[in-house]
Amino acid sequence: MLHSPESTHSRRQFLLCSSAFSLAGLFPLRLSAQRAGSEEPQKDDPQLEIIPKDTLLKFNPDGSPRPFAGNTVICHLPQQSRFHDAVAALGDALRSSSFGTKLAVLPSDSYHATILGGPNDQDRRRYGWPSDIPINTPIAECNRIIGERIARFRMHTELPLRFRLDKEKTLAPQRPCGLQLVPADANEKLKLRTLRDRMATEVFRYRAPGHDTFGFHISLAYQMRGFTAGERQHYQDLLAQNLTMIDAATSIxxxxxxxxxxxxxxxxxxVQTLLCT
Incomplete structure (x- = not known):
């Protein structure tokens, strides 16, 4: 069968147009795939993979506790409370997670908020030591001396001490796992700062590094080894889910x-003694 020049020209135009439409449909997909492949995945701060000296002094690589003796002023979480139950549930979730073997998870009856950390027997110069007690004094003797001062100290502080959970800071990329707290309001902030300053001067007689920038927190676990990207995401998801329940337990x-x-x-x-009001 013979084709006229006009019909042959029309057929070629049709085929070229069809091919152009087909290729145009593929280009956006290929370009999108190239852009997706070229985007760098968000990476954690490399510092999060470094195990701090503080952790290495407190725990063995398998997560078991090392000897680390000292004294401190703390508030244990109230045992019979919805808040404690919700925090303990997070601790259990960390312990049973896919990355649980990379953590030193603390027992729930030890959960507390530190009001002012005291001296300990590890790396005494770095952590700080009472200025009027010889630095080579056995820690048991240091505990006794500080305990006697505490017995004479009067807080003159209205109770209870009131905090709020800082969800944004708790969820920020950091080493697992602590709940970050802030004083409930400006009055509580002033009250806690005054109490801490007085204890540092009158009882412990030194100021630890970071005294003025101390962040209140509740420690649940210490990270012993770095996380994979998948473990990091699992941890963030687990934390976000449990924070909802913890926050629902109490606002203050x-x-x-x-x-x-x-x-x-x-x-x-x-607990050796309660502070006198």
Whole structure:
């Protein structure tokens, strides 16, 4: 069958147009795939993979506690409360997670908020030590001296101590796992700063590094090894889910009389006396 020049020209135009439409449909997909492949995945701060010296002093690589003795002023979380139950549930979730073997998860009966950290027997110069107690004094003797000063100290502080959960700071990329707290309002902030300053001067007689920038928190676990990208995402998802339940338990966290406590490791804090109001 013979084709006229006009019909042959029309057929070629039709085929070229059809091919152009087909290729045009593919180009956006290919370009999108190239853009997606060229985008760098968001990476964690490399510092998050470095295990701090503080953690290495407190725990063995397998997460078991090392000897780390000292004294401190803390408020244990009220045991019979919805808040404690919700925080303990987060601790259990961390322990049973896919990355649980990379954590040193603390027992729930040790959960507390530190009001003012005291001296300990590890790296005394770095952590700080009372200016009027010889730096080579056994920690048991230091505990006794500080305990006697605490017995004479009067807080003159209205109770309870009131905090709020800082969800934004808690969810920010950081090493697992602590709940970040802030004083409930300006009055509580002034009250806590005054109490901490007085104890540092009158009882402990030194100011630890970072005294003025101390962030209140509740420690649940220490990270012993770095996370993979998948583990990091799993951790963030688990934390976000549990924070909803913790925040629902109470909007204001009320803590009672601060406790002068001693410890031989991070698993248990023995209350020696309550501060006098």
């Amino acid at each position: 966290i009320e803590l009672g009389v601060p406790e002068f406590s001693t410890f031989v490791d991070m698993y248990r804090f023995e």
